[in-house]
Amino acid sequence: MTELTKAKTRRRKEARPAEIIEAGIAEFAAHGFERARLDRIARAAGISKGTIYLYYPSKEALFLAAVEEHVISVMAENETALETFEGSTAEMLTGLLRGIYKRFVEGRAQALFRILITEGDRIPDVVSSYHTMTIKRGTSLLRRILERGVERGEVAESAILQNPQIVIAPAVFFALHNMMFSAAGELEFDSYFEAHVQLVMNGVMRHDGAQHSQSLQQY
Amino acid sequence: MTELTKAKTRRRKEARPAEIIEAGIAEFAAHGFERARLDRIARAAGISKGTIYLYYPSKEALFLAAVEEHVISVMAENETALETFEGSTAEMLTGLLRGIYKRFVEGRAQALFRILITEGDRIPDVVSSYHTMTIKRGTSLLRRILERGVERGEVAESAILQNPQIVIAPAVFFALHNMMFSAAGELEFDSYFEAHVQLVMNGVMRHDGAQHSQSLQQY
DNA sequence: CCTGTTAGTGACTCTCGGGTCATTAGCAGG
DNA sequence: CCTGCTAATGACCCGAGAGTCACTAACAGG
Numbered sequence: 345m346t347e348l349t350k351a352k353t354r355r356r357k358e359a360r361p362a363e364i365i366e367a368g369i370a371e372f373a374a375h376g377f378e379r380a381r382l383d384r385i386a387r388a389a390g391i392s393k394g395t396i397y398l399y400y401p402s403k404e405a406l407f408l409a410a411v412e413e414h415v416i417s418v419m420a421e422n423e424t425a426l427e428t429f430e431g432s433t434a435e436m437l438t439g440l441l442r443g444i445y446k447r448f449v450e451g452r453a454q455a456l457f458r459i460l461i462t463e464g465d466r467i468p469d470v471v472s473s474y475h476t477m478t479i480k481r482g483t484s485l486l487r488r489i490l491e492r493g494v495e496r497g498e499v500a501e502s503a504i505l506q507n508p509q510i511v512i513a514p515a516v517f518f519a520l521h522n523m524m525f526s527a528a529g530e531l532e533f534d535s536y537f538e539a540h541v542q543l544v545m546n547g548v549m550r551h552d553g554a555q556h557s558q559s560l561q562q563y
Numbered sequence: 564m565t566e567l568t569k570a571k572t573r574r575r576k577e578a579r580p581a582e583i584i585e586a587g588i589a590e591f592a593a594h595g596f597e598r599a600r601l602d603r604i605a606r607a608a609g610i611s612k613g614t615i616y617l618y619y620p621s622k623e624a625l626f627l628a629a630v631e632e633h634v635i636s637v638m639a640e641n642e643t644a645l646e647t648f649e650g651s652t653a654e655m656l657t658g659l660l661r662g663i664y665k666r667f668v669e670g671r672a673q674a675l676f677r678i679l680i681t682e683g684d685r686i687p688d689v690v691s692s693y694h695t696m697t698i699k700r701g702t703s704l705l706r707r708i709l710e711r712g713v714e715r716g717e718v719a720e721s722a723i724l725q726n727p728q729i730v731i732a733p734a735v736f737f738a739l740h741n742m743m744f745s746a747a748g749e750l751e752f753d754s755y756f757e758a759h760v761q762l763v764m765n766g767v768m769r770h771d772g773a774q775h776s777q778s779l780q781q782y
Numbered sequence: 783c784c785t786g787t788t789a790g791t792g793a794c795t796c797t798c799g800g801g802t803c804a805t806t807a808g809c810a811g812g
Numbered sequence: 813c814c815t816g817c818t819a820a821t822g823a824c825c826c827g828a829g830a831g832t833c834a835c836t837a838a839c840a841g842g
Contacts, residue, residue, distance in 0.1 A: 355808050355819045376681070378597030382800065392821050394802080403800065462595075462681050464743050475747045479740070502765070507750070507758035509740070510733045517732030520739065521698070524683050528694045531726070539726035546721070547766030574789045574838050601830065611791050613832080622830065 353391075361399050361409075363389045368410035373455035376462045377407055411459060411470055418453050419477055433493035434549070437511070438541055440489070444482075444512055445537060448519040458523060483509050490548065500550045511548065514540045572610075580618050580628075582608045587629035592674035595681045596626055630678060630689050637672050638696055652712035653768070656730070657760055659708070663701075663731055664756060667738040677742060702728050709767065719769045730767065733759045 367388035371380045382403060386393045400406040429436060447453045456474075464471045486508035493499030504510060518540075522530045586607035590599045601622060605612045619625040648655060666672045675693075683690045705727035712718030723729060737759075741749045 353808080353820060357819065360819090376595070376597070378595070393800090394822065395820055397801070398819070401801095461739075461743060468746055471743060472747050475744050479744065500765070502761045503754065503757040504762055507755050509736070509750075510755070510758050510762055513733040513736030514729045516736050516739065517728070520680075520735065521728070524680060524690065525694050525698065527687055528691050531728075535722065536726050536729070538722040539729050542721045543723055543729055543762070543766040545766075546719070546770070547762040547764075551765070551770035572790060572838080576789065579789090612830090613792065614790055616831070617789070620831095 360389075360391070360395065364391070364396055364399060364406070365410045365413050368406050369414050369452075369455060372407060372410055372463075373458055376459075377403075377466060380407075382406075407463075408467065408470075411456075411467060414452070414456050414459075415470060415474065418447075418451070418456050421447070421451065433489060433496065433498040434545060436489050437544055437548070440486070441512070441515065441537070441541060441544070444515045445518070445533070448515060449533060454519060454523065457519060479509065482512060486511055493548075498550060499548055502548075504548060511544050514543065579608075579610070579614065583610070583615055583618060583625070584629050584632050587625050588633050588671075588674065591626060591629055591682075592678055595678075596622075596685060599626075601625075626682075627686065627689075630675075630686060633671070633675050633678075634689065634693060634696075637666075637670070637675050640666070640670065652708060652715065652717040653764060655708050656763055656767070659705070660731070660734065660756070660760060660763070663734045664737070664752070667734060668752060673738060673742065676738060698728065701731060705730055712767075717769060718767055721767075723767060730763055733762065 364385065367385045368380075370388065371385045375381075380403075382396060383393045385406075386396055389396075396406065400409060429439065431439075448457075460467075460471055460474055487505065490499050490505055490508055494501060494505070514536075518531055518533075518536055583604065586604045587599075589607065590604045594600075599622075601615060602612045604625075605615055608615075615625065619628060648658065650658075667676075679686075679690055679693055706724065709718050709724055709727055709730075713720060713724070733755075737750055737752075737755055
């Protein structure tokens with residue numbers, strides 16, 4: 345029973361960095377760089393402040409390591425099979441959107457997003473690699489879906505093809521809104537998602553002849 | 564000529580608060596609360612640090628005063644005559660969108676937006692009043708426009724009516740994108756705006772019979 | 783021009799928190 | 813069980829920057 349009351353210190357060189365990083369991500373996401381406190385991180389990681397400096401030479405270094413680690417983990421869970429999926433444009437778009445919301449709603453991606461907004465100018469290279477891996481990549485994926493849709497006669501020609509990001513913008517708004525205004529009440533997911541899908545379907549597809557509204561019910 | 568080289572101190576009780584606030588807004592917008600430096604604000608306002616404390620009891624108080632002032636000024640320039648404007652739904656929506664972009668692109672609203680994202684949890688009451696005056700107000704305005712459009716047979720029934728915010732989401736995305744990724748190249752306004760208008764028009768309007776695409780050219 | 787009032791100053795204090803290091807103690811190997 | 817290595821500690825150091833205050837000087841009124 346002594347372990348419970350004593351909680352002696354253990355030497356666990358291997359496990360420390362990961363634990364410190366995890367506590368660091370939480371702290372930095374919650375408070376931003378300046379307001380993050382090293383002793384709070386230490387306490388959360390179950391160690392003393394000095395121990396942090398055994399593994400990271402400065403707060404800045406810990407921050408960079410934490411963000412990098414987080415970026416990698418978020419990007420990793422990002423690898424949907426969507427690139428190779430084939431189907432109707434409506435199916436592909438709906439699937440893409442659902443994947444994006446899933447990440448934002450239930451994922452740890454939100455913490456990273458918040459850090460990037462808040463501390464972006466401190467870590468320009470992280471921001472730019474994030475930009476490349478999400479916005480740029482997502483945009484070109486979207487553009488490919490839409491252009492394929494045009495070829496198949498499903499998607500109408502429009503200025504949207506030049507700015508495909510616009511299709512996912514409402515998802516970003518959703519995340520940002522729930523981040524900023526959680527006190528005033530979050531947006532309800534199901535209803536919002538349905539509205540988004542409808543906006544995109546109506547906004548992007550051709551409107552002659554074939555209806556596509558049934559695809560809205562089965563998302 | 565001595566005024567130029569000397570720049571003696573003057574006693575100007577009336578003018579000080581406004582000058583301090585102005586410098587404060589710039590500093591807080593640029594660096595956030597923690598990284599904002601009072602002596603930098605003082606220098607920008609052309610006074611000494613002690614003088615700030617003649618008018619504001621603490622950094623926190625100055626921050627609150629600056630944000631409040633800024634909110635008021637941004638809200639004031641917000642008062643478009645749009646509430647009373649009457650016309651086709653397409654015209655009203657396009658006008659509303661143009662107004663929103665105008666504020667974000669050329670206005671000081673962006674600085675406020677950034678402050679609210681970054682320091683939001685420090686000033687919950689400011690956030691909630693901002694929320695009321697922009698999101699809530701804009702949402703109900705939008706809902707009115709759309710419902711009127713439904714009555715007039717211009718707008719299709721859809722889930723969007725329950726989440727009208729989605730219509731302006733791309734504008735927020737635009738602002739956020741240019742805020743975060745300015746290094747990687749900003750989105751080009753004209754092209755993006757056109758895409759947004761087209762998405763909304765196609766996404767919201769009825770598609771039976773009458774075409775509305777001509778309204779896209781004349782925005 | 784003198785003088786009282788008070789806007790304004792800037793050198794000072796003091797707290798907070800990042801970073802250090804002498805000391806303690808867990809553990810492997812003999 | 814001893815002993816040397818080093819993970820871990822936490823009391824301490826120190827700089828930065830918020831906040832103070834004794835002093836200076838602008839200006840109004842007489």
